[in-house]
Amino acid sequence: MTSVQGTAVDIVTEDGTADAYFTHPSGDLPRPGVLLYSDAFGLRPHLRSMADKLAGAGYSVIVPNLFYRHGRTPVFELPELIDLSTRSDLFEQLGPVLRALTPDLAMRDAKAYLAWLADSPLVNDGPVGLTGYCLGARLSLLTAGTYPDRVAAAAGFHGGRLATEDPDSPHLVADRVTAEVYFGHADEDPSMPPEQAERLEAALTAAGVRHRCEVYAGARHGYTQTDTSDYDKDGDERHWAALLDLLGRTLG
Numbered sequence: 001m002t003s004v005q006g007t008a009v010d011i012v013t014e015d016g017t018a019d020a021y022f023t024h025p026s027g028d029l030p031r032p033g034v035l036l037y038s039d040a041f042g043l044r045p046h047l048r049s050m051a052d053k054l055a056g057a058g059y060s061v062i063v064p065n066l067f068y069r070h071g072r073t074p075v076f077e078l079p080e081l082i083d084l085s086t087r088s089d090l091f092e093q094l095g096p097v098l099r100a101l102t103p104d105l106a107m108r109d110a111k112a113y114l115a116w117l118a119d120s121p122l123v124n125d126g127p128v129g130l131t132g133y134c135l136g137a138r139l140s141l142l143t144a145g146t147y148p149d150r151v152a153a154a155a156g157f158h159g160g161r162l163a164t165e166d167p168d169s170p171h172l173v174a175d176r177v178t179a180e181v182y183f184g185h186a187d188e189d190p191s192m193p194p195e196q197a198e199r200l201e202a203a204l205t206a207a208g209v210r211h212r213c214e215v216y217a218g219a220r221h222g223y224t225q226t227d228t229s230d231y232d233k234d235g236d237e238r239h240w241a242a243l244l245d246l247l248g249r250t251l252g
Helices: 045-056 088-100 103-119 135-146 170-176 194-206 233-250
Strands: 004-013 016-025 033-037 060-064 128-133 151-157 180-188 211-220
Touching: 004 045, 004 060, 004 103, 016 045, 016 103, 033 045, 033 103, 033 135, 045 060, 045 233, 060 103, 103 135, 128 135, 128 233, 135 151, 135 170, 135 180, 151 233, 170 194, 180 194, 180 233, 194 211, 211 233
Parallel strands: 033 060, 033 128, 128 151, 151 180, 180 211
Antiparallel strands: 004 016, 016 060
């Protein structure tokens, strides 16, 4: 892993300015770009560490504050360890903010995030990679289907509600995806039951999308997030291996 340089940046969107974290290998050489979508808890130290790890593997990585319409980071006051079994008060804060980020708004923002990467001298020309967690897994798939010419790889981990019966379910964009796709589902995740995993698999297969969907046995929703009570070391290591393999094949 190489040394990295990380900094806070601002991204102008159609609706305002999103604060973000940008990190890349030390030096001035352009590298393949990656857009990292956070989970529902948003941009925070753990997400910056994840981005730095990706940068250390040779990528220029942007992590936007998805909830910038509600303020700059930190949008929520978070404990050092987020215990998902005892923080009903936190979810009461999260709920309205998450519901406000509709697919249409999120994709309007994605256009700005992708444009920022395209304009950066520290990012290679050409399509980028995506990775997302929880909520971010939904956004990864939606972005790959909304901007197919800009995305070479899209990954999602412990994503929820990826293939519902709703008219705006993310799996419905599968026929527009040209990227290679990987999903690592949590085995113990009520937001992604087997019937949704099967529906997603069927949609990707019918659309001819190069993909692999796997279920991480024994893993709970949030298994990659070291600052939550659902963190799972084995699942996290497996996630990193799968993600770096995908990016290495598609972005170089």
